Amino acid sequence: MCPWLTHDPLDVSALLAEVASEGCGATTVFLGTVRRSESDGDVVGIEYSGYDAMAEAELDGVLADARARWPEARIALRHRLGYVATGEASVAIAVAAPHRSAAFDACRFVIDQTKERVPVWKKERLAAGTVRWVGPHGG
């Protein structure tokens, strides 16, 4: 399996260790977590599926673009596939850079681009027992 996708729970400590470097004075982490909201239909979990080979290629592209814009930034990402329960993380991004501006900006860029480009889909499981596909950029 490619480095970006996993079926296992995300290990944020491992991502932080990947980007840690003595030259970096700022580190940011983004976690996308499954959110439960009664007004949104009371989601208890989400089934993530993807076109794996293309998702890998698109994530390669997102990270290459980020590294071109912020060459001083060290970036790690994992996207989870399979069933993710409420409160658990489906995507984790860690960025370390000498200073905070690049750490914040590169992290924001990577999650925004991931949501735009990567062929992954979400099927919500609701407390009532029903399921529904999420539309574009849902959540």
Place this chain on the structure above:
Amino acid sequence: MRVKVLVFASYAEALGRGELEVELPAGATVGDCVAEIRRGTGAGVPPAPLVAVNRRYALPDRVLAEGDEVALIPPVAGG
């Protein structure tokens, strides 16, 4: 020529499978391929879905070749 078409998520559910083989004339485009699928399967696929050819997003006027891997991409919702 014959192309393999992968379908995912809500499209795969609507069509009842994850893969199709489509027979097309030489010089056919992505748009032609989608039209051919819609002819055969009804309303499961919208008229202008996102499409990838060989794992890269492609426009409807992209000309296809024998052996291309085409994929119909429902609205993405990753991240």
